[in-house]
Amino acid sequence: xxxxxxxxxxxxxxxxxxxxxxxxxxxxxxxxxxxxxxxxxxxxxxxxxxxxxxxxxxxxxxxxxxxxxxxxxxxxxxxxxxxxxxxxxxxxxxxxxxxxxxxxxxxxxxxxxxxxxxxxxxxxxxxxxxxxxxxxxxxxxxxxxxxxxxxxxxxxxxxxxxxxxxxxxxxxx
Numbered sequence: 001x002x003x004x005x006x007x008x009x010x011x012x013x014x015x016x017x018x019x020x021x022x023x024x025x026x027x028x029x030x031x032x033x034x035x036x037x038x039x040x041x042x043x044x045x046x047x048x049x050x051x052x053x054x055x056x057x058x059x060x061x062x063x064x065x066x067x068x069x070x071x072x073x074x075x076x077x078x079x080x081x082x083x084x085x086x087x088x089x090x091x092x093x094x095x096x097x098x099x100x101x102x103x104x105x106x107x108x109x110x111x112x113x114x115x116x117x118x119x120x121x122x123x124x125x126x127x128x129x130x131x132x133x134x135x136x137x138x139x140x141x142x143x144x145x146x147x148x149x150x151x152x153x154x155x156x157x158x159x160x161x162x163x164x165x166x167x168x169x170x171x172x173x
Contacts, residue, residue: 019123023115026145028172030108033063033148034101035167036155042097044162056158057100059151061090064103068110070129070144074122075114079131 017025037045037060046057073079094103123138133140156166 019115019118019120022141023111025172026111026141026148027108029145029148029152030067030104030111032167032169032172033060033152034104036152036159037097037101037104039159039164039166040097040155041162041164044158045097045100046095048158048162050158050161053154056151056155057090057095059154060100060104063148063151064100064107066144066147068107068114070140071111071114071118073129074127074137074140075117077127079129 037056040056044056046055049055090099093099118137123136123141125137126134127137127140128134129140133143135143153169156169159166
């Protein structure tokens with residue numbers, strides 16, 4: 001990547017992480033998130049919470065609403081039909097563990113479909129994701145990943161509260 005500083009000197013810099021490596025890191029997190037969902041008993045996924053927090057299914061619906069639609073919006077610069085960050089509800093037909101896993105998998109497929117359309121230069125551009133949050137593309141993507149990790153960690157606390165050993169956080173294979 002070439003950049004100019006304020007004295008018009010051209011400086012070469014190397015990327016901290018390639019686009020492909022960032023995607024593969026996120027996909028590893030998605031695989032782990034899937035295993036956390038799978039570890040939940042069906043009923044506890046939709047009705048168990050600790051300390052007034054949302055159920056894990058509600059948290060996962062947020063992840064589903066952000067990931068695929070967010071990358072599609074970034075890739076196309078079209079935020080129509082990408083939903084909103086304001087509410088995350090499940091349709092009755094998706095209100096099963098199987099339905100939640102299917103939605104997560106569909107979101108992962110959408111990420112993989114649209115990711116190659118994001119140019120290296122696009123990562124540095126400003127955007128307003130979901131029509132609400134302005135920032136550089138890379139920072140928005142990092143937010144999508146961080147948000148998934150945060151809610152998955154809440155899910156692991158729920159699993160421990162249920163007496164279930166959660167999947168190892170470091171195993172993203």
